[in-house]
Amino acid sequence: MKPKQRAAYWRANLKVLAGCMLVWFTCSFGLGILLVDQLNQITIAGFPLGFWFAQQGSIYIFVALIFFYAWKMNQLDQKYDVHED
Amino acid sequence: MELQTLTYLVVGASFALYIGIAIWSRATTTGDFYIAGKGVSPVANGMATAADWMSAASFISMAGLIAFLGYDGSVYLMGWTGGYVLLALFLAPYLRKFGKFTVPEFIAERYYSKTARIVAVICLIFVSFTYVAGQMRGVGIVFSRFLEVDVTVGLIIGMAVVFVYAVLGGMKGITYTQVAQYCVLIFAYTVPAIFIALQITNNPIPQIAFGADIADTGTGLLEKLNDIVTSLGFNQYTSGTKSKIDVFCITLALMVGTAGLPHVIVRFFTVPKVRDARRSAGFALLFITILYTTAPAVGAMARYNLLNTVQPGAIGAVEGNLEYSARPEWMKTWQQTGLLSFTDKNGDGRIQYYDDSNAEFAARASAYGWEGNELSVDNDIMVLANPEIANLPDWVIALVAAGGIAAALSTAAGLLLVISAAVSHDLVKGIFMPGISEKRELLAGRIAAAFAILIAGYLGFDPPGWVAQVVAFAFGLAAASLFPAILLGIFYKRANKEGAIAGMLTGLLFTYGYIEFFKGLFLKWAGAPWGENVAANWLFGISPEGIGVIGMLLNFAVAISVSKLTSPPPEHIQHLVEDIRVPRAA
Numbered sequence: 001m002k003p004k005q006r007a008a009y010w011r012a013n014l015k016v017l018a019g020c021m022l023v024w025f026t027c028s029f030g031l032g033i034l035l036v037d038q039l040n041q042i043t044i045a046g047f048p049l050g051f052w053f054a055q056q057g058s059i060y061i062f063v064a065l066i067f068f069y070a071w072k073m074n075q076l077d078q079k080y081d082v083h084e085d
Numbered sequence: 086m087e088l089q090t091l092t093y094l095v096v097g098a099s100f101a102l103y104i105g106i107a108i109w110s111r112a113t114t115t116g117d118f119y120i121a122g123k124g125v126s127p128v129a130n131g132m133a134t135a136a137d138w139m140s141a142a143s144f145i146s147m148a149g150l151i152a153f154l155g156y157d158g159s160v161y162l163m164g165w166t167g168g169y170v171l172l173a174l175f176l177a178p179y180l181r182k183f184g185k186f187t188v189p190e191f192i193a194e195r196y197y198s199k200t201a202r203i204v205a206v207i208c209l210i211f212v213s214f215t216y217v218a219g220q221m222r223g224v225g226i227v228f229s230r231f232l233e234v235d236v237t238v239g240l241i242i243g244m245a246v247v248f249v250y251a252v253l254g255g256m257k258g259i260t261y262t263q264v265a266q267y268c269v270l271i272f273a274y275t276v277p278a279i280f281i282a283l284q285i286t287n288n289p290i291p292q293i294a295f296g297a298d299i300a301d302t303g304t305g306l307l308e309k310l311n312d313i314v315t316s317l318g319f320n321q322y323t324s325g326t327k328s329k330i331d332v333f334c335i336t337l338a339l340m341v342g343t344a345g346l347p348h349v350i351v352r353f354f355t356v357p358k359v360r361d362a363r364r365s366a367g368f369a370l371l372f373i374t375i376l377y378t379t380a381p382a383v384g385a386m387a388r389y390n391l392l393n394t395v396q397p398g399a400i401g402a403v404e405g406n407l408e409y410s411a412r413p414e415w416m417k418t419w420q421q422t423g424l425l426s427f428t429d430k431n432g433d434g435r436i437q438y439y440d441d442s443n444a445e446f447a448a449r450a451s452a453y454g455w456e457g458n459e460l461s462v463d464n465d466i467m468v469l470a471n472p473e474i475a476n477l478p479d480w481v482i483a484l485v486a487a488g489g490i491a492a493a494l495s496t497a498a499g500l501l502l503v504i505s506a507a508v509s510h511d512l513v514k515g516i517f518m519p520g521i522s523e524k525r526e527l528l529a530g531r532i533a534a535a536f537a538i539l540i541a542g543y544l545g546f547d548p549p550g551w552v553a554q555v556v557a558f559a560f561g562l563a564a565a566s567l568f569p570a571i572l573l574g575i576f577y578k579r580a581n582k583e584g585a586i587a588g589m590l591t592g593l594l595f596t597y598g599y600i601e602f603f604k605g606l607f608l609k610w611a612g613a614p615w616g617e618n619v620a621a622n623w624l625f626g627i628s629p630e631g632i633g634v635i636g637m638l639l640n641f642a643v644a645i646s647v648s649k650l651t652s653p654p655p656e657h658i659q660h661l662v663e664d665i666r667v668p669r670a671a
């Protein structure tokens with residue numbers, strides 16, 4: 001693998017990371033903590049929305065996020081031909 | 086059948102299962118002993134990671150904590166799950182690519198330094214023992230209540246079982262035992278939750294029942310709960326009392342701490358490929374989520390049940406409160422353990438339960454003839470007593486006992502294994518006797534595991550605090566010491582040994598010092614705590630539970646500046662970093 005291609009793979013990886021971290025931060029620290037009081041004014045299915053994000057919603061998003069990351073990285077591995085076997 | 090006989094049967098059968106699995110999958114090589122021969126499938130590894138990581142604190146204490154904290158309890162929910170995102174994205178695939186046995190081994194090679202290895206071992210042992218003390222305490226609580234044996238006897242039984250499967254089976258034995266333990270604990274946790282959700286809301290899914298209407302009324306559970314708790318002077322359930330900065334820091338400290346826990350990280354060394362490490366983290370969190378989204382529902386329903394039991398009638402009316410002589414059976418049994426207690430302050434033979442630290446409400450209460458809160462309930466009993474509170478059949482109660490023990494033992498075993506690996510692989514082979522044969526290294530690992538169990542047992546017998554609190558400190562320490570060193574090792578090529586060592590020491594000492602200052606963790610004999618643990622005294626308003634974040638920032642700052650001021654790492658280390666970053670190096 002050429003250094004140039006290696007660097008491109010790493011840059012693409014960091015970009016995926018940055019996107020995932022943005023979602024991670026927004027749904028937990030953003031919606032569950034910083035904006036919780038504003039969101040609690042809205043009630044959906046019996047839950048004040050901010051409270052729901054803090055105690056349920058952010059956790060579901062975390063799970064989806066890791067599976068998305070694993071899928072996206074597999075694609076990158078294939079594209080840059082660094083996948084195992 | 087008697088409850089106690091039934092409990093003995095269920096717990097005994099689960100122990101037989103764990104030991105049977107350990108004998109079937111025992112370790113014969115150091116590769117088996119440390120990383121299960123790298124042959125674990127991502128789904129099995131996900132289950133094992135979930136059991137390894139969901140401890141006595143998650144199973145026994147967490148729902149109870151949330152029940153009393155309400156919104157503030159979210160720090161544990163988001164913190165302990167969000168960390169898996171960090172783990173999956175920043176550590177697991179790269180450490181799997183590195184492909185060795187332990188976390189200190191990575192640090193030693195990446196920072197080309199025996200000193201760094203020793204510092205990492207110290208951090209690891211410190212974190213693991215703080216954490217294991219909480220587990221052994223959990224084992225003691227479960228045994229003393231359900232098997233009605235002395236806490237010490239309970240601890241010795243638990244130690245003996247862990248000894249057999251951790252020492253004999255190593256990582257390979259532990260992995261498959263933990264898969265079984267996961268099944269036991271998740272079944273034990275969700276079954277009572279489903280029953281209780283049905284009873285309260287007619288909806289069997291706790292995650293939905295949590296927001297649903299209370300059966301035969303048009304009022305939502307959370308709305309009703311908010312009403313009751315505020316009318317008894319407590320804080321609103323769905324909004325918190327902690328400051329925003331504190332909630333923010335505790336959550337972040339728990340997240341980073343989760344990602345830095347050595348017994349969790351090492352689980353990702355056991356899968357065959359980098360790709361498996363990424364997916365496995367997803368499965369681990371998926372299996373954890375089943376419990377972690379049930380827990381807040383259990384917490385809210387337990388709080389509702391408790392308040393309804395104690396205050397069945399109108400607040401202020403004499404007959405509004407539960408008569409002491411008419412208290413239900415579960416109150417009597419838990420009173421014997423001392424985890425629930427009652428003092429009739431106004432001598433009316435009834436139980437008053439309200440927030441007497443709320444001055445405004447206390448004034449109103451004294452007009453009713455109440456003279457203070459008369460009931461005290463330990464967090465730890467909320468999950469364990471829940472089936473009894475809801476009058477569930479005895480086999481459910483027996484199952485919960487087995488689940489609590491499974492949660493505690495699986496975590497204790499994982500911790501004991503990283504401690505023994507740190508001693509045999511990092512200290513004995515890595516530092517003192519590099520020429521040691523594989524057979525003798527395996528023996529050293531087993532002896533170290535045996536010693537670690539004895540120390541863990543002692544810590545469980547005389548624990549430094551209550552379960553979840555101690556565990557929270559272990560997270561702060563992991564966040565401030567190990568996580569930054571590993572992260573910089575992968576993402577910052579310029580990081581060198583001087584920086585890493587200085588950073589780890591700064592993070593560890595600062596965080597430990599802050600906690601000791603306010604909480605007096607180990608130095609009780611020296612007069613700690615020195616400062617009163619109140620918000621006014623805290624640095625930037627951050628409590629000792631959240632201070633790991635500042636420790637982590639200090640670690641990063643020191644590691645980066647020291648690295649820049651000293652010479653860059655040698656050529657072959659820069660190649661090592663390049664190599665770790667790519668799944669298949671060409």
